[in-house]
Amino acid sequence: MRAVRLSVVTAAATAAALTAVTGCTEKSSAEGGDRVITVTATDDACKVSKKRFPAGHIELDIENRGSKVTEVYILFPDDRVVAERENIGPGTKQKVTAEVKAGSYRIACKPGMKGKGIRQDVTATGGSTAARDPRLDRAVAAYRRYVQQQADDTLPRVEAFAKAVEDGDLAAAKKAYATSRIGWERTEPVAESFGDIDPKVDVRADGLEQGQKWTGWHRLEKALWADGKLGTEEKALAGRLVTDLKDWQERVGKAEITPTSMANGAKELLDEVATGKVTGEEERYSHTDLVDFKANVEGAQKAYELLRPVAQKNDAALAKELDRQFAALNTLLDTHRTKGTDAAQYDFVSYDKVGAGDRKELSDAVNALAEPLSKLAAAVAK
The missing domain is CATH 1.20.1420.20 (M75 peptidase, HXXE motif)
Structure with missing residues:
Protein backbone atom coordinates (compact mmCIF):
# COMPACT_ATOMS: atom_id res chain seq x y z
CA MET A 1 0.00 0.00 0.00
CA ARG A 2 1.56 3.23 -1.15
CA ALA A 3 1.44 6.35 0.96
CA VAL A 4 -0.15 8.80 -1.46
CA ARG A 5 -3.93 9.14 -1.75
CA LEU A 6 -4.97 9.88 -5.32
CA SER A 7 -8.06 11.51 -6.78
CA VAL A 8 -10.34 9.79 -9.30
CA VAL A 9 -9.11 10.05 -12.88
CA THR A 10 -11.89 10.31 -15.41
CA ALA A 11 -11.43 9.50 -19.06
CA ALA A 12 -11.66 13.20 -19.87
CA ALA A 13 -9.07 14.08 -17.26
CA THR A 14 -6.77 11.41 -18.59
CA ALA A 15 -7.05 12.82 -22.09
CA ALA A 16 -6.52 16.37 -20.91
CA ALA A 17 -3.83 15.60 -18.36
CA LEU A 18 -0.21 15.87 -19.28
CA THR A 19 1.31 12.55 -20.10
CA ALA A 20 4.91 11.51 -19.75
CA VAL A 21 7.16 11.15 -22.77
CA THR A 22 8.03 7.53 -23.42
CA GLY A 23 11.68 6.67 -23.83
CA CYS A 24 13.25 9.60 -25.64
CA THR A 25 16.92 9.27 -26.50
CA GLU A 26 17.73 12.90 -25.70
CA LYS A 27 20.63 13.75 -23.43
CA SER A 28 20.09 12.85 -19.80
CA SER A 29 19.01 15.59 -17.44
CA ALA A 30 22.39 15.53 -15.72
CA GLU A 31 23.98 16.62 -19.00
CA GLY A 32 21.71 19.63 -19.51
CA GLY A 33 21.48 22.24 -16.78
CA ASP A 34 18.14 23.59 -18.03
CA ARG A 35 16.64 20.17 -17.28
CA VAL A 36 17.81 20.04 -13.66
CA ILE A 37 15.44 21.48 -11.06
CA THR A 38 16.95 21.96 -7.62
CA VAL A 39 14.40 21.32 -4.86
CA THR A 40 15.24 22.58 -1.38
CA ALA A 41 12.90 21.14 1.24
CA THR A 42 12.59 22.43 4.80
CA ASP A 43 10.00 21.93 7.52
CA ASP A 44 7.95 24.86 6.23
CA ALA A 45 9.03 25.48 2.62
CA CYS A 46 9.54 23.80 -0.73
CA LYS A 47 11.78 25.93 -2.95
CA VAL A 48 12.44 25.12 -6.60
CA SER A 49 15.26 26.60 -8.66
CA LYS A 50 13.07 27.11 -11.72
CA LYS A 51 9.36 27.05 -12.43
CA ARG A 52 9.71 26.63 -16.20
CA PHE A 53 11.79 23.97 -17.87
CA PRO A 54 11.87 22.05 -21.17
CA ALA A 55 9.61 19.04 -21.58
CA GLY A 56 11.26 15.64 -21.87
CA HIS A 57 13.62 14.08 -19.38
CA ILE A 58 14.14 16.19 -16.27
CA GLU A 59 15.95 15.65 -13.00
CA LEU A 60 14.99 16.76 -9.51
CA ASP A 61 18.09 17.47 -7.43
CA ILE A 62 16.62 17.33 -3.93
CA GLU A 63 18.12 18.44 -0.62
CA ASN A 64 16.27 18.16 2.69
CA ARG A 65 17.44 21.01 4.93
CA GLY A 66 14.65 20.47 7.44
CA SER A 67 14.51 18.50 10.68
CA LYS A 68 11.87 16.01 9.46
CA VAL A 69 11.93 13.14 6.99
CA THR A 70 10.28 14.39 3.82
CA GLU A 71 8.89 13.24 0.48
CA VAL A 72 9.05 15.05 -2.86
CA TYR A 73 6.63 14.54 -5.75
CA ILE A 74 6.02 15.71 -9.29
CA LEU A 75 2.24 15.69 -9.65
CA PHE A 76 -0.23 15.95 -12.48
CA PRO A 77 -2.90 18.66 -11.95
CA ASP A 78 -5.31 15.97 -10.67
CA ASP A 79 -2.74 14.77 -8.09
CA ARG A 80 -1.70 11.60 -9.89
CA VAL A 81 2.00 10.98 -9.39
CA VAL A 82 4.49 11.48 -12.22
CA ALA A 83 7.52 10.72 -10.04
CA GLU A 84 8.28 10.59 -6.33
CA ARG A 85 10.99 10.04 -3.77
CA GLU A 86 10.01 9.13 -0.23
CA ASN A 87 11.93 8.85 3.04
CA ILE A 88 14.42 11.67 2.40
CA GLY A 89 16.12 12.13 5.75
CA PRO A 90 17.21 15.46 7.25
CA GLY A 91 20.49 16.66 5.81
CA THR A 92 20.40 14.21 2.89
CA LYS A 93 20.18 14.59 -0.88
CA GLN A 94 18.41 12.57 -3.55
CA LYS A 95 18.08 12.70 -7.35
CA VAL A 96 14.97 11.69 -9.31
CA THR A 97 14.81 11.35 -13.09
CA ALA A 98 11.37 11.71 -14.69
CA GLU A 99 9.72 12.24 -18.06
CA VAL A 100 7.18 15.01 -18.63
CA LYS A 101 5.24 16.38 -21.56
CA ALA A 102 4.57 20.10 -22.06
CA GLY A 103 2.04 21.52 -19.63
CA SER A 104 1.40 22.33 -15.97
CA TYR A 105 2.54 20.30 -12.95
CA ARG A 106 3.11 20.69 -9.25
CA ILE A 107 6.21 19.89 -7.24
CA ALA A 108 5.27 19.01 -3.67
CA CYS A 109 7.37 18.52 -0.53
CA LYS A 110 5.82 16.67 2.41
CA PRO A 111 7.71 17.37 5.65
CA GLY A 112 6.92 14.60 8.09
CA MET A 113 5.49 12.63 5.11
CA LYS A 114 1.95 13.75 5.93
CA GLY A 115 -0.82 15.72 4.27
CA LYS A 116 -0.88 17.23 0.79
CA GLY A 117 2.46 18.92 1.24
CA ILE A 118 3.86 22.33 0.33
CA ARG A 119 3.36 22.84 -3.39
CA GLN A 120 4.90 24.86 -6.18
CA ASP A 121 3.24 25.22 -9.59
CA VAL A 122 5.66 24.55 -12.44
CA THR A 123 5.45 24.38 -16.23
CA ALA A 124 7.14 22.15 -18.77
CA THR A 125 7.53 24.03 -22.04
CA GLY A 126 7.86 23.03 -25.67
CA GLY A 127 8.27 19.40 -26.59
CA SER A 128 10.97 16.83 -27.07
CA THR A 129 12.29 16.55 -30.62
CA ALA A 130 14.50 13.55 -29.90
CA ALA A 131 13.82 10.22 -31.55
CA ARG A 132 12.21 7.59 -29.35
CA ASP A 133 14.14 4.47 -28.50
Whole structure:
Protein backbone atom coordinates (compact mmCIF):
# COMPACT_ATOMS: atom_id res chain seq x y z
CA MET A 1 0.00 0.00 0.00
CA ARG A 2 1.56 3.23 -1.15
CA ALA A 3 1.44 6.35 0.96
CA VAL A 4 -0.15 8.80 -1.46
CA ARG A 5 -3.93 9.14 -1.75
CA LEU A 6 -4.97 9.88 -5.32
CA SER A 7 -8.06 11.51 -6.78
CA VAL A 8 -10.34 9.79 -9.30
CA VAL A 9 -9.11 10.05 -12.88
CA THR A 10 -11.89 10.31 -15.41
CA ALA A 11 -11.43 9.50 -19.06
CA ALA A 12 -11.66 13.20 -19.87
CA ALA A 13 -9.07 14.08 -17.26
CA THR A 14 -6.77 11.41 -18.59
CA ALA A 15 -7.05 12.82 -22.09
CA ALA A 16 -6.52 16.37 -20.91
CA ALA A 17 -3.83 15.60 -18.36
CA LEU A 18 -0.21 15.87 -19.28
CA THR A 19 1.31 12.55 -20.10
CA ALA A 20 4.91 11.51 -19.75
CA VAL A 21 7.16 11.15 -22.77
CA THR A 22 8.03 7.53 -23.42
CA GLY A 23 11.68 6.67 -23.83
CA CYS A 24 13.25 9.60 -25.64
CA THR A 25 16.92 9.27 -26.50
CA GLU A 26 17.73 12.90 -25.70
CA LYS A 27 20.63 13.75 -23.43
CA SER A 28 20.09 12.85 -19.80
CA SER A 29 19.01 15.59 -17.44
CA ALA A 30 22.39 15.53 -15.72
CA GLU A 31 23.98 16.62 -19.00
CA GLY A 32 21.71 19.63 -19.51
CA GLY A 33 21.48 22.24 -16.78
CA ASP A 34 18.14 23.59 -18.03
CA ARG A 35 16.64 20.17 -17.28
CA VAL A 36 17.81 20.04 -13.66
CA ILE A 37 15.44 21.48 -11.06
CA THR A 38 16.95 21.96 -7.62
CA VAL A 39 14.40 21.32 -4.86
CA THR A 40 15.24 22.58 -1.38
CA ALA A 41 12.90 21.14 1.24
CA THR A 42 12.59 22.43 4.80
CA ASP A 43 10.00 21.93 7.52
CA ASP A 44 7.95 24.86 6.23
CA ALA A 45 9.03 25.48 2.62
CA CYS A 46 9.54 23.80 -0.73
CA LYS A 47 11.78 25.93 -2.95
CA VAL A 48 12.44 25.12 -6.60
CA SER A 49 15.26 26.60 -8.66
CA LYS A 50 13.07 27.11 -11.72
CA LYS A 51 9.36 27.05 -12.43
CA ARG A 52 9.71 26.63 -16.20
CA PHE A 53 11.79 23.97 -17.87
CA PRO A 54 11.87 22.05 -21.17
CA ALA A 55 9.61 19.04 -21.58
CA GLY A 56 11.26 15.64 -21.87
CA HIS A 57 13.62 14.08 -19.38
CA ILE A 58 14.14 16.19 -16.27
CA GLU A 59 15.95 15.65 -13.00
CA LEU A 60 14.99 16.76 -9.51
CA ASP A 61 18.09 17.47 -7.43
CA ILE A 62 16.62 17.33 -3.93
CA GLU A 63 18.12 18.44 -0.62
CA ASN A 64 16.27 18.16 2.69
CA ARG A 65 17.44 21.01 4.93
CA GLY A 66 14.65 20.47 7.44
CA SER A 67 14.51 18.50 10.68
CA LYS A 68 11.87 16.01 9.46
CA VAL A 69 11.93 13.14 6.99
CA THR A 70 10.28 14.39 3.82
CA GLU A 71 8.89 13.24 0.48
CA VAL A 72 9.05 15.05 -2.86
CA TYR A 73 6.63 14.54 -5.75
CA ILE A 74 6.02 15.71 -9.29
CA LEU A 75 2.24 15.69 -9.65
CA PHE A 76 -0.23 15.95 -12.48
CA PRO A 77 -2.90 18.66 -11.95
CA ASP A 78 -5.31 15.97 -10.67
CA ASP A 79 -2.74 14.77 -8.09
CA ARG A 80 -1.70 11.60 -9.89
CA VAL A 81 2.00 10.98 -9.39
CA VAL A 82 4.49 11.48 -12.22
CA ALA A 83 7.52 10.72 -10.04
CA GLU A 84 8.28 10.59 -6.33
CA ARG A 85 10.99 10.04 -3.77
CA GLU A 86 10.01 9.13 -0.23
CA ASN A 87 11.93 8.85 3.04
CA ILE A 88 14.42 11.67 2.40
CA GLY A 89 16.12 12.13 5.75
CA PRO A 90 17.21 15.46 7.25
CA GLY A 91 20.49 16.66 5.81
CA THR A 92 20.40 14.21 2.89
CA LYS A 93 20.18 14.59 -0.88
CA GLN A 94 18.41 12.57 -3.55
CA LYS A 95 18.08 12.70 -7.35
CA VAL A 96 14.97 11.69 -9.31
CA THR A 97 14.81 11.35 -13.09
CA ALA A 98 11.37 11.71 -14.69
CA GLU A 99 9.72 12.24 -18.06
CA VAL A 100 7.18 15.01 -18.63
CA LYS A 101 5.24 16.38 -21.56
CA ALA A 102 4.57 20.10 -22.06
CA GLY A 103 2.04 21.52 -19.63
CA SER A 104 1.40 22.33 -15.97
CA TYR A 105 2.54 20.30 -12.95
CA ARG A 106 3.11 20.69 -9.25
CA ILE A 107 6.21 19.89 -7.24
CA ALA A 108 5.27 19.01 -3.67
CA CYS A 109 7.37 18.52 -0.53
CA LYS A 110 5.82 16.67 2.41
CA PRO A 111 7.71 17.37 5.65
CA GLY A 112 6.92 14.60 8.09
CA MET A 113 5.49 12.63 5.11
CA LYS A 114 1.95 13.75 5.93
CA GLY A 115 -0.82 15.72 4.27
CA LYS A 116 -0.88 17.23 0.79
CA GLY A 117 2.46 18.92 1.24
CA ILE A 118 3.86 22.33 0.33
CA ARG A 119 3.36 22.84 -3.39
CA GLN A 120 4.90 24.86 -6.18
CA ASP A 121 3.24 25.22 -9.59
CA VAL A 122 5.66 24.55 -12.44
CA THR A 123 5.45 24.38 -16.23
CA ALA A 124 7.14 22.15 -18.77
CA THR A 125 7.53 24.03 -22.04
CA GLY A 126 7.86 23.03 -25.67
CA GLY A 127 8.27 19.40 -26.59
CA SER A 128 10.97 16.83 -27.07
CA THR A 129 12.29 16.55 -30.62
CA ALA A 130 14.50 13.55 -29.90
CA ALA A 131 13.82 10.22 -31.55
CA ARG A 132 12.21 7.59 -29.35
CA ASP A 133 14.14 4.47 -28.50
CA PRO A 134 11.87 1.67 -29.75
CA ARG A 135 13.18 -0.70 -27.08
CA LEU A 136 11.74 1.53 -24.37
CA ASP A 137 8.42 1.76 -26.18
CA ARG A 138 8.38 -2.04 -26.30
CA ALA A 139 9.28 -2.22 -22.61
CA VAL A 140 6.34 0.00 -21.66
CA ALA A 141 3.97 -1.97 -23.88
CA ALA A 142 5.18 -5.27 -22.44
CA TYR A 143 4.87 -4.01 -18.87
CA ARG A 144 1.35 -2.80 -19.53
CA ARG A 145 0.49 -6.29 -20.83
CA TYR A 146 2.06 -7.78 -17.70
CA VAL A 147 0.03 -5.50 -15.43
CA GLN A 148 -3.14 -6.27 -17.37
CA GLN A 149 -2.49 -9.98 -17.03
CA GLN A 150 -2.00 -9.59 -13.28
CA ALA A 151 -5.31 -7.73 -13.03
CA ASP A 152 -7.09 -10.33 -15.15
CA ASP A 153 -5.67 -13.17 -13.06
CA THR A 154 -6.53 -11.41 -9.80
CA LEU A 155 -10.27 -11.14 -10.42
CA PRO A 156 -11.16 -14.86 -10.17
CA ARG A 157 -8.98 -15.19 -7.06
CA VAL A 158 -10.67 -12.22 -5.42
CA GLU A 159 -14.09 -13.51 -6.42
CA ALA A 160 -13.28 -16.82 -4.71
CA PHE A 161 -12.10 -14.95 -1.61
CA ALA A 162 -15.23 -12.77 -1.62
CA LYS A 163 -17.51 -15.78 -2.01
CA ALA A 164 -15.94 -17.39 1.05
CA VAL A 165 -16.52 -14.19 3.01
CA GLU A 166 -20.10 -13.92 1.79
CA ASP A 167 -20.68 -17.56 2.74
CA GLY A 168 -19.35 -16.84 6.23
CA ASP A 169 -16.66 -19.49 5.76
CA LEU A 170 -13.76 -18.21 7.88
CA ALA A 171 -11.39 -21.06 7.04
CA ALA A 172 -11.91 -20.81 3.29
CA ALA A 173 -11.61 -17.01 3.35
CA LYS A 174 -8.34 -17.18 5.30
CA LYS A 175 -6.96 -19.72 2.84
CA ALA A 176 -7.89 -17.55 -0.17
CA TYR A 177 -6.76 -14.22 1.27
CA ALA A 178 -3.01 -14.09 0.54
CA THR A 179 -3.17 -15.51 -2.98
CA SER A 180 -5.94 -13.07 -3.90
CA ARG A 181 -3.43 -10.24 -3.33
CA ILE A 182 -0.50 -11.52 -5.41
CA GLY A 183 -1.44 -9.81 -8.68
CA TRP A 184 -2.04 -6.49 -6.96
CA GLU A 185 1.26 -6.67 -5.08
CA ARG A 186 3.12 -7.46 -8.31
CA THR A 187 1.79 -4.28 -9.93
CA GLU A 188 2.58 -1.91 -7.05
CA PRO A 189 5.54 -0.30 -8.90
CA VAL A 190 2.91 1.54 -10.96
CA ALA A 191 0.08 1.63 -8.39
CA GLU A 192 0.08 5.44 -8.48
CA SER A 193 -1.05 5.24 -12.12
CA PHE A 194 -4.43 3.76 -11.22
CA GLY A 195 -5.96 6.84 -9.61
CA ASP A 196 -7.80 6.24 -6.34
CA ILE A 197 -7.82 2.43 -6.44
CA ASP A 198 -5.03 1.95 -3.90
CA PRO A 199 -6.76 3.67 -0.94
CA LYS A 200 -9.94 1.75 -1.73
CA VAL A 201 -8.45 -1.74 -1.77
CA ASP A 202 -5.13 -1.71 0.11
CA VAL A 203 -5.28 0.89 2.88
CA ARG A 204 -4.59 0.00 6.52
CA ALA A 205 -6.44 1.51 9.47
CA ASP A 206 -3.55 3.86 10.32
CA GLY A 207 -3.40 5.10 6.72
CA LEU A 208 -6.96 6.39 6.53
CA GLU A 209 -7.57 10.04 5.71
CA GLN A 210 -10.00 11.99 7.89
CA GLY A 211 -13.55 10.88 7.08
CA GLN A 212 -12.42 7.99 4.85
CA LYS A 213 -14.33 4.72 5.23
CA TRP A 214 -12.11 1.70 5.71
CA THR A 215 -12.59 -0.72 2.82
CA GLY A 216 -10.51 -3.33 1.03
CA TRP A 217 -8.39 -6.33 1.87
CA HIS A 218 -7.01 -5.20 5.21
CA ARG A 219 -10.41 -4.39 6.66
CA LEU A 220 -11.42 -7.97 5.83
CA GLU A 221 -8.07 -9.28 7.09
CA LYS A 222 -8.87 -7.79 10.50
CA ALA A 223 -12.33 -9.36 10.48
CA LEU A 224 -10.88 -12.78 9.69
CA TRP A 225 -7.91 -12.95 12.04
CA ALA A 226 -8.56 -10.40 14.78
CA ASP A 227 -12.35 -10.35 15.09
CA GLY A 228 -13.05 -13.91 13.98
CA LYS A 229 -16.42 -13.03 12.48
CA LEU A 230 -17.99 -12.20 9.15
CA GLY A 231 -21.14 -10.15 9.51
CA THR A 232 -23.34 -8.20 7.14
CA GLU A 233 -20.84 -5.35 6.83
CA GLU A 234 -17.94 -7.64 5.97
CA LYS A 235 -19.98 -9.46 3.35
CA ALA A 236 -20.88 -6.14 1.72
CA LEU A 237 -17.22 -5.08 1.80
CA ALA A 238 -16.23 -8.29 0.02
CA GLY A 239 -18.56 -7.39 -2.83
CA ARG A 240 -17.19 -3.88 -2.94
CA LEU A 241 -13.63 -5.23 -3.14
CA VAL A 242 -14.56 -7.18 -6.27
CA THR A 243 -16.20 -4.08 -7.77
CA ASP A 244 -13.19 -1.87 -7.05
CA LEU A 245 -10.78 -4.39 -8.54
CA LYS A 246 -12.89 -4.69 -11.67
CA ASP A 247 -12.50 -0.91 -11.93
CA TRP A 248 -8.73 -1.38 -11.57
CA GLN A 249 -8.81 -4.00 -14.32
CA GLU A 250 -10.45 -1.47 -16.64
CA ARG A 251 -8.00 1.34 -15.79
CA VAL A 252 -4.81 -0.53 -16.69
CA GLY A 253 -5.10 0.27 -20.39
CA LYS A 254 -5.42 4.01 -19.67
CA ALA A 255 -2.77 4.29 -16.96
CA GLU A 256 0.24 6.55 -17.52
CA ILE A 257 3.24 4.21 -17.62
CA THR A 258 6.70 5.29 -18.79
CA PRO A 259 10.18 3.80 -18.55
CA THR A 260 11.12 6.16 -15.71
CA SER A 261 7.87 5.54 -13.82
CA MET A 262 8.57 1.80 -14.04
CA ALA A 263 12.09 2.31 -12.69
CA ASN A 264 11.20 4.86 -10.01
CA GLY A 265 8.15 2.88 -8.92
CA ALA A 266 10.17 -0.29 -8.47
CA LYS A 267 12.71 1.56 -6.34
CA GLU A 268 10.07 3.29 -4.18
CA LEU A 269 8.26 -0.01 -3.62
CA LEU A 270 11.41 -1.72 -2.39
CA ASP A 271 12.11 1.24 -0.10
CA GLU A 272 8.64 0.74 1.36
CA VAL A 273 9.36 -2.96 1.87
CA ALA A 274 12.67 -2.24 3.59
CA THR A 275 11.46 0.50 5.91
CA GLY A 276 7.82 -0.38 6.52
CA LYS A 277 6.58 -3.72 5.33
CA VAL A 278 9.53 -5.57 6.85
CA THR A 279 8.24 -4.58 10.31
CA GLY A 280 5.11 -6.65 9.73
CA GLU A 281 2.80 -3.64 9.51
CA GLU A 282 1.26 -4.65 6.17
CA GLU A 283 -0.24 -7.99 7.17
CA ARG A 284 -0.41 -7.39 10.91
CA TYR A 285 -3.31 -9.80 11.46
CA SER A 286 -2.69 -12.60 8.94
CA HIS A 287 1.15 -12.50 9.02
CA THR A 288 1.24 -13.34 5.31
CA ASP A 289 3.83 -10.61 4.72
CA LEU A 290 6.32 -12.84 2.90
CA VAL A 291 3.78 -13.54 0.17
CA ASP A 292 3.52 -9.78 -0.37
CA PHE A 293 7.32 -9.38 -0.30
CA LYS A 294 7.82 -12.03 -2.96
CA ALA A 295 5.14 -10.53 -5.22
CA ASN A 296 6.62 -7.04 -4.76
CA VAL A 297 10.07 -8.29 -5.75
CA GLU A 298 8.62 -10.08 -8.78
CA GLY A 299 6.87 -6.92 -9.97
CA ALA A 300 9.99 -4.80 -9.50
CA GLN A 301 12.13 -7.40 -11.22
CA LYS A 302 9.77 -7.58 -14.19
CA ALA A 303 10.05 -3.81 -14.65
CA TYR A 304 13.83 -4.03 -14.50
CA GLU A 305 14.10 -6.99 -16.88
CA LEU A 306 12.07 -5.17 -19.52
CA LEU A 307 14.26 -2.07 -19.16
CA ARG A 308 17.48 -4.08 -18.92
CA PRO A 309 18.47 -3.98 -22.64
CA VAL A 310 18.72 -0.18 -22.53
CA ALA A 311 20.23 -0.14 -19.04
CA GLN A 312 22.84 -2.72 -20.13
CA LYS A 313 23.87 -0.56 -23.09
CA ASN A 314 24.01 2.67 -21.10
CA ASP A 315 25.46 1.33 -17.82
CA ALA A 316 26.68 -2.26 -18.00
CA ALA A 317 28.07 -2.19 -14.47
CA LEU A 318 24.69 -1.14 -13.08
CA ALA A 319 22.89 -3.92 -14.92
CA LYS A 320 25.39 -6.46 -13.60
CA GLU A 321 24.90 -5.25 -10.02
CA LEU A 322 21.12 -5.32 -10.33
CA ASP A 323 21.26 -8.87 -11.68
CA ARG A 324 23.35 -9.88 -8.68
CA GLN A 325 21.19 -8.16 -6.06
CA PHE A 326 17.90 -9.47 -7.43
CA ALA A 327 19.31 -13.01 -7.40
CA ALA A 328 20.58 -12.60 -3.83
CA LEU A 329 17.24 -11.29 -2.55
CA ASN A 330 15.27 -14.07 -4.22
CA THR A 331 17.62 -16.65 -2.74
CA LEU A 332 17.15 -15.15 0.72
CA LEU A 333 13.36 -15.14 0.38
CA ASP A 334 13.49 -18.82 -0.60
CA THR A 335 15.01 -19.67 2.79
CA HIS A 336 11.73 -18.63 4.41
CA ARG A 337 9.54 -21.02 2.44
CA THR A 338 7.68 -23.81 4.15
CA LYS A 339 9.87 -26.89 4.04
CA GLY A 340 9.06 -29.16 1.15
CA THR A 341 7.21 -26.43 -0.73
CA ASP A 342 7.56 -26.21 -4.48
CA ALA A 343 9.57 -23.06 -5.19
CA ALA A 344 6.92 -21.92 -7.66
CA GLN A 345 4.32 -21.70 -4.92
CA TYR A 346 3.68 -19.01 -2.34
CA ASP A 347 3.77 -21.04 0.84
CA PHE A 348 5.98 -19.04 3.18
CA VAL A 349 6.31 -19.28 6.93
CA SER A 350 4.06 -17.05 9.01
CA TYR A 351 5.84 -13.73 9.45
CA ASP A 352 5.33 -13.70 13.20
CA LYS A 353 7.73 -16.66 13.25
CA VAL A 354 10.48 -14.60 11.57
CA GLY A 355 12.77 -13.20 14.25
CA ALA A 356 14.33 -9.77 14.50
CA GLY A 357 17.65 -10.93 13.10
CA ASP A 358 16.05 -12.48 10.03
CA ARG A 359 13.91 -9.40 9.51
CA LYS A 360 17.01 -7.21 9.57
CA GLU A 361 18.66 -9.54 7.06
CA LEU A 362 15.68 -9.13 4.75
CA SER A 363 15.72 -5.35 5.18
CA ASP A 364 19.45 -5.20 4.45
CA ALA A 365 19.03 -7.30 1.31
CA VAL A 366 16.20 -5.11 0.04
CA ASN A 367 18.24 -1.96 0.76
CA ALA A 368 21.22 -3.45 -1.08
CA LEU A 369 19.00 -3.85 -4.13
CA ALA A 370 17.22 -0.51 -3.79
CA GLU A 371 20.47 1.47 -3.88
CA PRO A 372 21.50 0.48 -7.45
CA LEU A 373 17.83 0.41 -8.48
CA SER A 374 17.67 4.13 -7.66
CA LYS A 375 20.03 4.67 -10.63
CA LEU A 376 17.94 2.77 -13.17
CA ALA A 377 15.71 5.67 -14.24
CA ALA A 378 18.73 7.84 -15.04
CA ALA A 379 20.36 4.97 -16.90
CA VAL A 380 17.39 4.43 -19.22
CA ALA A 381 16.95 8.20 -19.73
CA LYS A 382 20.44 8.68 -21.18
